[in-house]
Amino acid sequence: MPKPKIITHDTTRRNFMRMGVSVASGIAIPAGLIACSREGGNAPHPLQTFVQPPMLEAKNGLLDLTLTASYWDSKLSGADPKQQYPVSLRAYGYESNGPSYSGPTLVVKGGDQLRIKLVNNLPVNPPFLALRDPTNYMKPNTTNLHTHGLHVYPGIYSDKKPLEYGDYVVDPNYGGVTPKGDTRQYVYNLPIDHPAGPFYYHPQYHGSSAIQVASLMQGAIMVRGPVDELPEMAQAKELIFLFQAPYFANNQTADNYGVKDGQLEKFSQVANHPTGFGLRNNNLANAKEYIDAQPVLINGVRQPTIVMESGEVQRWRFINTQVFNYLNLSLDEHVLHQYTMDGWGSSTYQDYPDARQKGGRGIILAAGNRSSAVIKAGTPGTYLLRSLPVKIAQGEQTAVLPGDVLAKIIVLEPQKLKEQEKSFATAIPAVPLPISDYLKPITDSEFASAGGKKRSILFNMVGNESLESAASTQSAWDKVMSKAGGMAQEVEESFKSNLAKAKQEVSKITGKPVEGSTYIPPFKMPVYEYQLQASNTSTQNVILGAVEEWTIFNFNPIAHAFHIHVNPMYITKVNGNSVKPYWCDTVALPPGGTPEMPTSITFRMRFNDFTGPYILHSQMLQESDLGMIQLVTVVPV
């Protein structure tokens, strides 16, 4: 079997793709080799530059791995794929493999146990951020792990010594997995009927989630099920697209907040320009409505090329790991036959033809949304996978994310082979596709018989009286830190030598003393020992076994991305109007809301399996880090 040839820009990635290690309780198969064996020895076409992370697959019900967070030094493209920038970003490695553009893809199925030992090898938190940051960005190098969308226990297995953690993310801000070697054992027991689809993992340490995910701390989880065993589905080549828009300072950016090129070290980098920098659309009509958005990478590569043969069927898994921006996916002159929304399957396809001429409505993915689609390559030629423009805010402020080219698809002449000799799928799997019973509709009678409780949650950005003083404190800190010099290189040394001086400087500016490692700001702040953000974190208390109907109201022009952990949502209404119900775990709140006339999403949810606490929040993670987050506590009767 010839080695798969993968064209990449740097050796790090190439080495990463070649690894074929075995891990303790799972098997690692480089994606290229999987394709290779399926293709009966045909290597991917030399023009193909699409790469994907290696897959680790559960064996005998178990996938057990070590995942390590550390800095990754490499190069990444900006808008121009030929222009690459040196970067030093937080990222995941696994077992003995160093960090890369993504963690490995983890492949499991209902009934499996996924064990991840998280090792935090990031450097200690920089000194000024170990102190209280008025924008709530506290510990950029303290982390934890979240399996976005998985229906699993969110608590701690306290009977285990040492402790084992479920999908636990409600770490207090003095907790978490701390830098320089702290570890935590996560254990995810997937229910036997867990639906099949794409999920992903990323940090969710409150206050640091945006900066860590907007580095490259993320990876795919594929839950397999009966749909994957359909012969046509199994034969179709699977491409996993992690859409990424890493933030990093570069010298072409007008304002890089004093951060070294290639790095992401300040919350202001992700918060002051949440859509990022990069694509300019100044020549368009209504140019001022267009936001200067980031170019999107797919698995670390800008605008990769995918080679297919005319008539070939592939299945594509889309995961929008961006922390803020939307995607609006459309493939030129082809139909995307969607069969999962997020990780939740449907028995029929929802078809998305080329949307350029049809009002521009492709597969719209908010931050955190996923989708699976089957596509069949048409006549030979070159086609573009695009993100069409998306209006992410309307009303008093209108904001449109510009369109972008995400990938190039080259469709080759069909080989003159008999159907049974072809090494790839040519048939679109027939409906109805199998789906888990877990996804049966939540009917009126089920809702009524399980309590029928309704509740409303408001998403609103509010003014904060302390913001102005927070801003002046921030600028005081910035002054101090510019005096204190660079922080990223020798953090510990600088911590020791600069802290005393920094405290003096801050005291001079604010007129208040700085004691211990706690910075005392010149205005009243909530006390330190609380979970999440005490002043404005409320808790939704739910009884185990309840079925509830929630309406999430959006008071703002911007389309916040609502996400809730543990249990998926069965969407029933948009803006109060019934829609064809569907399952998801992340949903765009319609833009254009005002306090007088909020927009809304209504869904039903079953709280059958797991007790809390866990969280709901905006998957625009900057918003979440700033406090757009609540606890959900599910308690037994």
Ligand SMILES: [Cu+2]
């Ligand atoms: Cu999540």
